[in-house]
Amino acid sequence: MAFSTQFLSDIEKKLFLEKERLEAELAKIGKPSGKDDTDFQTTWEDYGDKEDENAAEVAAYSDSLGLEATFESELREVVEALARLDEGTWGTCKSCGMDIGEQRLAVRPQAVLCIACQEKAGK
Numbered sequence: 001m002a003f004s005t006q007f008l009s010d011i012e013k014k015l016f017l018e019k020e021r022l023e024a025e026l027a028k029i030g031k032p033s034g035k036d037d038t039d040f041q042t043t044w045e046d047y048g049d050k051e052d053e054n055a056a057e058v059a060a061y062s063d064s065l066g067l068e069a070t071f072e073s074e075l076r077e078v079v080e081a082l083a084r085l086d087e088g089t090w091g092t093c094k095s096c097g098m099d100i101g102e103q104r105l106a107v108r109p110q111a112v113l114c115i116a117c118q119e120k121a122g123k
């Protein structure tokens with residue numbers, strides 16, 4: 001698939017910005033686990049030892065865990081998209097091998113499936 005150099009460099013910029021945003025969000029709720037770039041560990045916030053403080057800690061931690069999972073999976077998609085850009089396989093549907101389409105990619109550069117396959121996958 002032939003994308004213009006301009007389009008590809010815009011996409012790359014977009015992906016890098018998204019990566020930075022997600023890393024910043026993740027840094028707020030945890031720290032890198034050290035396993036790889038996209039793996040973070042949620043930090044347990046210590047509010048105090050009173051019962052209500054402990055309850056708040058648990059609530060905050062479980063909120064953070066949910067956020068962490070969301071941000072991590074988004075970050076993984078972005079990192080994968082950047083790797084595919086490097087390889088030159090970006091923009092091709094992982095499932096059927098067809099072009100994903102410039103319009104869809106402009107909106108969602110980390111898309112790995114074309115619209116037809118995405119719908120089949122039921123997402």
Ligand SMILES: [Zn+2]
Pocket residue numbers: 093094095096097098113114115116117118
């Ligand atoms: Zn497809």
